[in-house]
Amino acid sequence: MNIELDEGALTKRASAGPSLYFTSAMPKSGVKAVLGILHGYADYGARYAHVMGALAEHGIGSVTIDMRGHGRAGGTRGYCNRFDEFLDDARELKSLVRDRAKGAPTFLFGHSFGGLVATMSALAEPAPWNGLILSAPFFGLALEVPRVKILAGKVASRLYPKLGLPSGLAGKDLTHDVERANAYDGDPLVFPNATARWFTEAVAAQERALATIPRLTMPLYMVFGTADKVASFSQGKRLFDAAGSKDKTFDPREGLFHEVLNEPSWKEIVDPMARWMLAHV
Template sequence: MDINIRLGNGQVLRGLILSPGDRLRAVVIMVHGLGEHIFRYEAWAKKFNMIDIGFAGVDLPGHGRSDGKRGHIKSYRDLYEMLDILISEAGKTFNGLPVFIYGHSLGGNVVLSYLLKQSPRIRGAIVTSPWLRLAFQPSEAKIKAAAFMKHFLPAMVQASGLVTEHLCHDTEVVEKYRKDKLVHDKISLKLFSEAVKSAGYILSHSEELKIPLLIMHGDSDMITSSEATAGFARKAPHTQLKIWEGGYHELHNEPFRDQVFSEISGWIEKRLSAR
């Protein structure tokens, strides 16, 4: 089922809810990565439905079918508001069932920042391949230039530099990504600067995490740094770390995706049975 939510700034974000029906035991709210859209997770959503867990998510501002200039997000506050709305709507739609938030890549950055700054009332969070540090770090000069220029040209976009072959080992997934008209390779100066700032905050405040977290990364990820993820996990309380040997960026699209899902579902089951 398609869903729309409206932010306070007037932007409409479009996405989907998939539910297994009366058997529902919990719901996962998904936050996708840079340049993609929520419907790339439809098959993943159906896996959750098969174990009686609902799935909901929207395209980020400036992504997919949502409003906004491609690759530009005006403020991280808009993303926190997005999650506030989705959690509230999930509570109403799914009658107060346990909620989990799941963020991938940029979405992982957003989710971790949200957990640390907002302390939402959820059962737990799953994060994969978060943008805490890029695998190939931009120069300090580029980072400072973006931080300076965002004040004058915040919505100016540039190519993200993504190498699609680095997404996963499944060539069919990579080819489908290339042909997907809802995918883009843009990032604005403001979004880049905000993501870098957010990553720094997350890494320096990891010890303040209060919500149970499963965080996973492939050790062959050439997009975001698995070492940064491991460093965060070493300091963060209530955190379970899983590093996947040979894994690229999109663990949910790797040939061993079933094992990845089993890791996630097993962790969720433990959280559901803990109360």
């Protein structure tokens, strides 16, 4: 495949924070668009390598970063002082995308928690994105969290912000692909805990997203598995419907789990996504 691959530590940042790690896959010629990818919680960029390769077949380059506290980036695993630190990381991704696009159209993609970050980033700084693509965005949990647990989380966030509680995520709950599920469970870069501060910051960001999503005007594409056990399908559809974008596409995938791009049918999701991007260049 005629693709130029690159990866490495991003130590020189425009904003304060730990070092990040980037991965890019660019067609060696004829770049039609470039996609910036934001991974989910306890996730990291290299897990999207198969997606990046498939996009390159369409002439679409892609760049992803490991956000702070994830993958090969610096920082405490799964921790942030405030949600806006992830928006700083998204700005670093935007800079990488711009450098590689060289004037070609650009799009922003976010999966799960990365979808929440991507949404808030696009709302705050819509330029230069031609469109926003969300995969199972984390606008709410699939299972309702008892109010007492939320209150306990807020107390822990103030007193013990780095306290890690089991996230309960297992590969079998993310994809029907047994091989990929087992790879997730055995991946040393995936971690099993959610910190108290991250949780309360994520919940607060979800509330802001619901309040501000009507301001989103760029083209929007959202794909969601109807059997998602992690992110709330109904809450995702609610925010999709509330988005101010006049050009928007909702792509429900019957029976699929949270990581739709790691399901056996992932290629059947990437190809329409690529065609959507090329229709918006």
